[in-house]
Amino acid sequence: MAESNPLVPELSESETVGPETARFEELLLQASKELQRAQTPGAESRQIQPQPGFCIKTSSSDGKVFINICHSPSIPPPADVTEDQLLQMLEDDQAGFRIPMSLGEPHAELDAKGQGCTAYDVAVNSDFYWRMQNSDFLRELVITIAREGLEDKYSLQLNPEWRMLKNRSFLGSISQQNIRSQQRPRIQDLGKLPSAGYRGAETGPEKPRLNLWLEAPDLLLAEIDLPKLDGAVGLSLELGENRLVMGGPQQLYYLDVCIPLQISTDESRAAFHRKRKQLLVAMPLSAVPS
Numbered sequence: 001m002a003e004s005n006p007l008v009p010e011l012s013e014s015e016t017v018g019p020e021t022a023r024f025e026e027l028l029l030q031a032s033k034e035l036q037r038a039q040t041p042g043a044e045s046r047q048i049q050p051q052p053g054f055c056i057k058t059s060s061s062d063g064k065v066f067i068n069i070c071h072s073p074s075i076p077p078p079a080d081v082t083e084d085q086l087l088q089m090l091e092d093d094q095a096g097f098r099i100p101m102s103l104g105e106p107h108a109e110l111d112a113k114g115q116g117c118t119a120y121d122v123a124v125n126s127d128f129y130w131r132m133q134n135s136d137f138l139r140e141l142v143i144t145i146a147r148e149g150l151e152d153k154y155s156l157q158l159n160p161e162w163r164m165l166k167n168r169s170f171l172g173s174i175s176q177q178n179i180r181s182q183q184r185p186r187i188q189d190l191g192k193l194p195s196a197g198y199r200g201a202e203t204g205p206e207k208p209r210l211n212l213w214l215e216a217p218d219l220l221l222a223e224i225d226l227p228k229l230d231g232a233v234g235l236s237l238e239l240g241e242n243r244l245v246m247g248g249p250q251q252l253y254y255l256d257v258c259i260p261l262q263i264s265t266d267e268s269r270a271a272f273h274r275k276r277k278q279l280l281v282a283m284p285l286s287a288v289p290s
Contacts (some may be wrong), residue, residue: 050123058060058162064117071129205254222281232272
């Protein structure tokens with residue numbers, strides 16, 4: 001099996017790839033976002049009007065922050081799994097489950113006391129919204145993912161403490177949002193990825209959490225969570241035509257998975273994102289999945 005190491009020295013300590021791989025720069029840095037940033041409506045995007053759901057109050061260093069959790073049937077639903085299955089997936093750190101969200105732009109508002117504050121609108125699928133209304137677990141999971149998504153997208157640091165407003169379903173006004181007309185297909189349709197000789201053991205390296213999805217029919221993106229690392233020193237990454245192998249410094253991490261797609265190893269690139277403590281990998285495909 002031909003192998004390639006895309007984690008070259010000039011990428012290992014940077015949060016963005018070098019100019020010779022500019023094609024992948026934005027893709028790598030945007031890899032963990034559920035939907036692209038709001039953009040001018042065009043052939044590949046359309047406007048939606050989210051419906052109000054509930055509102056939570058938290059804060060940042062700039063003051064009060066309100067998050068309007070909204071819903072729209074135009075947002076794709078997450079995978080149809082039971083709560084027990086989802087709990088097991090989260091406990092096992094399995095890849096493949098995501099909650100698609102549309103993260104709106106910040107808008108200045110006044111709170112009940114007439115003081116200035118900032119509000120954000122976060123939209124999820126309507127059917128999933130009504131389902132989570134009957135589940136404290138799903139509701140808290142959505143709030144957690146929404147907070148993390150806003151922190152990442154807008155470089156915020158939100159207070160982990162929050163409370164739900166009792167008498168208001170939203171603060172301010174809920175604006176229209178732009179979403180892709182065709183959402184990216186999720187790699188979860190391929191099923192659970194098999195390990196290839198993984199050396200995990202109770203005293204061995206930790207198996208990091210892996211997320212995979214198709215950004216385009218011919219481009220596979222991967223996120224590998226490495227919370228114990230501050231940089232890429234000591235990381236190794238090897239790609240075969242249908243295999244990904246990653247090793248961490250001091251044997252902290254080890255990952256070896258088979259990917260049922262043909263990867264173009266020579267064109268693949270990777271970078272370590274210091275803020276998110278993630279290894280981001282862009283892998284063009286030599287054969288487009290049908």
